[in-house]
Amino acid sequence: MSTPPHRVSIRGVEPHDEPRVRAALGRPPADFSLCSPPPRLLFEHFGSTGFVAEAGGELIGFVLGFASQTYPGEACVWAVWVRPDRRREQLGTTLYECFVAAAHEQYCSIVRASAAVTDSAAIAFHRALGFVDEPSRDPWVDGRTGDDPLDDEARVEFVRFVADRAGSHPRPERETAA
Secondary structure, eight states: OOOOOOOEEEEEOOGGGHHHHHHHHTOOTTOTTTOOOOOHHHHHTOGGGOEEEEETTEEEEEEEEEEOSSSTTEEEEEEEEEOGGGTTSSHHHHHHHHHHHHHHHTTOOEEEEEEETTOHHHHHHHHHTTOEEEOOSOHHHHTOOSOSTTSOOOEEEEEEEOOOTTSSOOOOOOOOOO
């Protein structure tokens, strides 16, 4: 007799989630040769745009991101992950939609993400969510050769436009003193 799966709950990320997220990524905090671990500030300062999914008290997925201060109206996904045995349950889609809704609440109408060029599943996932490929705005990124061990892996850059039902974002007008 099989045990029924635990109910999935999704909540905002909190600072105490950092060790579990790092462990889920399979990268010790000091191992920067594979990929930088998620910065602590994503857990401490961007809790409104980060989400974790849990079932039975276990971490089964997360999305980390932030609203850009450099590009007002844009939000960036830093990482999304779903435990391998829980994939194909629409959990990644649900986490992404939580992020998109939170970004929209912060007046973002553009969401950016990326995936390694070698990760065909992640590329297909983003495209299925309505993201479109976009050339990188950073020419250095497109110029990476992969010969340098400190070089990050080449990435596919994605963009998704988010609008309300009227087709525009409800950003309030800023009043100025006359």
